[in-house]
Amino acid sequence: MADSLSSVYQSMVVDGGVDPSVAVGSVDYGERNYTVTYEVDEKRNDLIATAASFKDMLRESAREIDETRRVPEHVIEALADAGLFKLGVPKRYGGHEADIRTIIDVAATLAESCGSTAWVVTLINTVGIGVGMLPKQTQDEVFGANPDARVAGVFSPRGESRRVDGGFRVNGTWYYGSGTLHSDWVMVGFPLVDESGETIDFGLGLIPRPDYIVEDTWHVVGMRGSGSNAIVVEDAFIPDHRILSVARALSGDYPTEYTDEPLYRSAFQAAFTLVLTGAQLGLGRAALRLAVDQAEKRTIPNTIYTQQRESVGFQLQIADAAMLIDAAHFHVYRAAADIDEAAKRDEYPSYVARARIRADAARAATCVKEAIDTLLTAHGAGSFAESSPMQRMWRDSNIAGRHGTLVPPASREIYGKALLGFSLEENITRLL
Numbered sequence: 479m480a481d482s483l484s485s486v487y488q489s490m491v492v493d494g495g496v497d498p499s500v501a502v503g504s505v506d507y508g509e510r511n512y513t514v515t516y517e518v519d520e521k522r523n524d525l526i527a528t529a530a531s532f533k534d535m536l537r538e539s540a541r542e543i544d545e546t547r548r549v550p551e552h553v554i555e556a557l558a559d560a561g562l563f564k565l566g567v568p569k570r571y572g573g574h575e576a577d578i579r580t581i582i583d584v585a586a587t588l589a590e591s592c593g594s595t596a597w598v599v600t601l602i603n604t605v606g607i608g609v610g611m612l613p614k615q616t617q618d619e620v621f622g623a624n625p626d627a628r629v630a631g632v633f634s635p636r637g638e639s640r641r642v643d644g645g646f647r648v649n650g651t652w653y654y655g656s657g658t659l660h661s662d663w664v665m666v667g668f669p670l671v672d673e674s675g676e677t678i679d680f681g682l683g684l685i686p687r688p689d690y691i692v693e694d695t696w697h698v699v700g701m702r703g704s705g706s707n708a709i710v711v712e713d714a715f716i717p718d719h720r721i722l723s724v725a726r727a728l729s730g731d732y733p734t735e736y737t738d739e740p741l742y743r744s745a746f747q748a749a750f751t752l753v754l755t756g757a758q759l760g761l762g763r764a765a766l767r768l769a770v771d772q773a774e775k776r777t778i779p780n781t782i783y784t785q786q787r788e789s790v791g792f793q794l795q796i797a798d799a800a801m802l803i804d805a806a807h808f809h810v811y812r813a814a815a816d817i818d819e820a821a822k823r824d825e826y827p828s829y830v831a832r833a834r835i836r837a838d839a840a841r842a843a844t845c846v847k848e849a850i851d852t853l854l855t856a857h858g859a860g861s862f863a864e865s866s867p868m869q870r871m872w873r874d875s876n877i878a879g880r881h882g883t884l885v886p887p888a889s890r891e892i893y894g895k896a897l898l899g900f901s902l903e904e905n906i907t908r909l910l
Contacts, residue, residue, distance in 0.1 A: 522580040528560050529587035536591035543703035544870055547696060549595050554660050562588075562599055563628050566606030568739060571621035573606070575741050577821075578749050579814040582756035589760025590767075593874035594703030596757040601656040601704075604753050605631040605665050608682060608722060610742040611732040615719050616684065620663060630657035631665035632709060633750065634882070635680040635724070639668045645717040646670070648683060651693070654706035658692045664709050670723070680724040683716035690714065700870075700877030728908065730826035740821040747909050748827060748835040749817050751883040755810045755842045761875045762803040762846040768868055769796060769853045776858055786856070795856035802849035806842035813838040832910040833896035840889035843879040850875050883909075 535553060543549055557563060565581050567573020581603050589596035609620050609629055620627050637650020652666045663686050670679040693708040722733070727746040734742050773787035786792045813835040820827050827835070850872050854861045861868040888906065895905045902908055
């Protein structure tokens with residue numbers, strides 16, 4: 479079997495069409511051979527190949543990452559040297575300025591070996607996009623001063639603020655700050671108030687490392703190495719030029735002066751939700767690969783089967799899991815194409831489209847969770863051994879899939895209301 483299933487999924491063409499710019503290739507998967515089509519994108523392929531080059535390092539470190547609850551510094555520095563924290567950084571500062579699909583594919587490739595590392599890389603790259611949406615003055619302060627700067631953050635509106643000359647004074651604690659153990663800046667959500675203290679909007683503000691601390695609060699059963707600790711801020715000053723208005727961002731109005739950079743015209747909430755599925759996709763692929771690879775070596779106790787692969791019941795479970803993982807990729811790739819193509823056209827997706835993208839993301843996360851549940855059962859009781867990567871994939875997937883923006887019932891309700899003609903103002907959130 480091929481070292482990775484990622485080449486199969488990176489090649490999927492959605493919406494039933496084949497773009498003229500595609501090529502045809504073959505992917506070996508066990509005893510079967512698939513002919514697939516894929517879009518030619520050399521930059522994306524190069525970045526995916528770079529991520530894949532970390533396979534051995536991450537697999538060797540995965541258990542340590544899980545037990546110590548952080549990605550080791552030598553791994554972080556190696557990823558940084560390879561440029562994998564610069565997917566969201568503008569090319570003007572030496573970044574890749576990659577599209578949403580590429581950020582997802584890089585995360586998925588890393589997650590095949592370590593979900594926590596993939597999550598850290600995803601969140602830092604995602605917040606980097608937010609920096610690229612801010613004015614040139616702010617970008618110069620972050621990436622101009624240090625092209626290798628890493629920015630983590632929590633976009634949920636929390637904390638307290640008061641208006642002062644030139645900006646805001648901010649206090650608060652923000653959970654859960656993935657990547658903060660490795661960041662130089664953070665971007666946090668807080669209320670924008672007027673002189674009387676009334677909330678008039680919410681903002682995302684940039685705070686440099688000396689003005690915040692990271693409190694060790696991330697004690698959970700999955701994605702343990704993501705270090706998603708609390709960001710604590712005491713009376714930090716955030717100047718106006720370092721603040722992104724959420725209300726304006728939700729309509730595609732960003733303060734960056736560079737209007738010819740599609741990545742920083744991406745649909746705000748849709749993009750920042752969809753990227754969270756990247757780690758899920760990789761975890762699903764890794765679990766499927768593990769179950770298939772071990773099927774000749776494992777038995778089905780108390781039956782005639784000395785190899786799992788000979789059992790029809792096992793074969794059905796593998797097929798069911800594979801189809802769920804396939805479905806997750808189709809949902810994610812369709813949504814990524816919608817975001818990326820709209821950004822290239824300088825168009826903001828419609829309300830219904832944005833609601834569907836959120837539903838796509840939630841559905842994809844659910845499909846992967848269900849697939850890994852099936853694979854865990856098929857693989858057998860040994861899945862729960864601490865030495866088994868399967869139990870770590872299962873734990874990581876269940877935590878990642880429960881991110882607030884991926885909650886399936888809420889996402890389905892949002893999409894259903896949009897399809898039935900409820901206005902955005904009548905829906906359960908305006909964060910679309």
